[in-house]
Amino acid sequence: MKIFIDSADINEIKSLNETGLIDGVTTNPSLIAKSGLNFIDAIEQICKIVDGPISAEVTATDADTMILEGKKLSKIASNVVIKVPLTVDGLKACKNFSNENIKVNVTLCFSAGQAILAAKAGATYISPFIGRLDDIGADGINLISEIVDIYDLHDFKTEVLAASIRSVQDIVDSAKLGAHVATIPPKILQSMYDHPLTDKGLNAFLKDWEKTGQSIL
Ligand code: G3P
Numbered sequence: 001m002k003i004f005i006d007s008a009d010i011n012e013i014k015s016l017n018e019t020g021l022i023d024g025v026t027t028n029p030s031l032i033a034k035s036g037l038n039f040i041d042a043i044e045q046i047c048k049i050v051d052g053p054i055s056a057e058v059t060a061t062d063a064d065t066m067i068l069e070g071k072k073l074s075k076i077a078s079n080v081v082i083k084v085p086l087t088v089d090g091l092k093a094c095k096n097f098s099n100e101n102i103k104v105n106v107t108l109c110f111s112a113g114q115a116i117l118a119a120k121a122g123a124t125y126i127s128p129f130i131g132r133l134d135d136i137g138a139d140g141i142n143l144i145s146e147i148v149d150i151y152d153l154h155d156f157k158t159e160v161l162a163a164s165i166r167s168v169q170d171i172v173d174s175a176k177l178g179a180h181v182a183t184i185p186p187k188i189l190q191s192m193y194d195h196p197l198t199d200k201g202l203n204a205f206l207k208d209w210e211k212t213g214q215s216i217l
Contacts, residue, residue, distance in 0.1 A: 001180065002181040002182075003182060004022070004024040004161070004181055004183040005022055005024075005026075005184060005185075006025075006163065006183040006184055006185050007186050008031040008034070008037065009034075009035055010037070010042070010045050010046065010049070013046055013050065016189060017050050022052065023181070024052035024055075024081075025050050026054075026055040026083070026105065026127070027042070027043070027046070027055060027057065028057050039056075040076065043073065044076050047076060048077075050079075053079055053105075053125075054077070054079050054081065055080075055082075055083040055125075056073045056082065057082075057083035057107065058082065058083065061085075061087070062089050063096070066090065067096050067097070070082040070084070070093060074097075081103040081104065081105050081124060082104050083104070085107055086106050086107065086108050086118060090106065091121040094118065094121040094123055095121045098122025099122070104121075104122070105123070105124065105125040105161065106118040106123040106125065106126050107127040109126050109127055109143075110128070110132070110133060111143070112143065112146040112147055115146075115158075116150060118158060119154075119156035119157075122158075123158045125159050125161040125180075126158050126161065127162075130144065130162055130166070130170050131164035131170070133164075140170070141173045141174070144174050144179050147160050148177050152178070159180035160180050161181040161183060162183070163183050165185065170182075171188070171192065
């Protein structure tokens with residue numbers, strides 16, 4: 001499973017990218033607003049840091065303007081992926097981009113029916129929002145399961161990108177179900193490393209090693 005960072009914070013992206021485990025980045029208008037950065041500059045900087053797909057979202061609501069915005073964004077760097085919302089116009093724009101071999105991430109997906117339409121429109125990625133479904137008492141992980149099954153059954157090439165992730169368990173569940181990508185907020189990605197038994201075990205090993213009086217170097 002590929003790991004994307006769900007953030008527009010340049011310092012966080014830089015530091016997480018140093019792990020060598022990052023395959024891409026997703027941004028959205030809220031994340032850009034939170035970063036306080038100019039949108040185009042932010043995408044340009046992120047594209048230079050991470051060698052992988054970087055999602056940049058259009059903000060128009062009609063297909064024609066989405067296409068103009070997407071074309072401008074795709075000129076920033078060769079690894080830009082255009083993000084469009086799952087609306088009639090968003091999918092019209094998606095179809096247009098995919099006809100021109102421009103990669104598209106279809107965002108704000110909350111149902112399997114929507115995911116079928118996105119695949120038919122040639123989306124490179126579909127982004128089902130797990131956390132926001134859970135927030136309203138629905139089952140976000142079940143949506144991942146439905147979409148993975150449908151795409152497998154019909155051999156759709158669209159990759160399932162688990163988004164709106166709230167916990168490490170969301171990532172593990174998405175991985176078990178066969179999601180191709182998880183886009184992970186930096187804090188949750190950091191916490192994937194953690195286990196109290198790792199800390200406890202390492203402390204014990206280091207104490208015992210000290211007793212030997214040896215050094216490797
Ligand atoms: O990038 C889209 C998605 O991951 C948003 O997550 O936490 O705002 O629901 P969230």
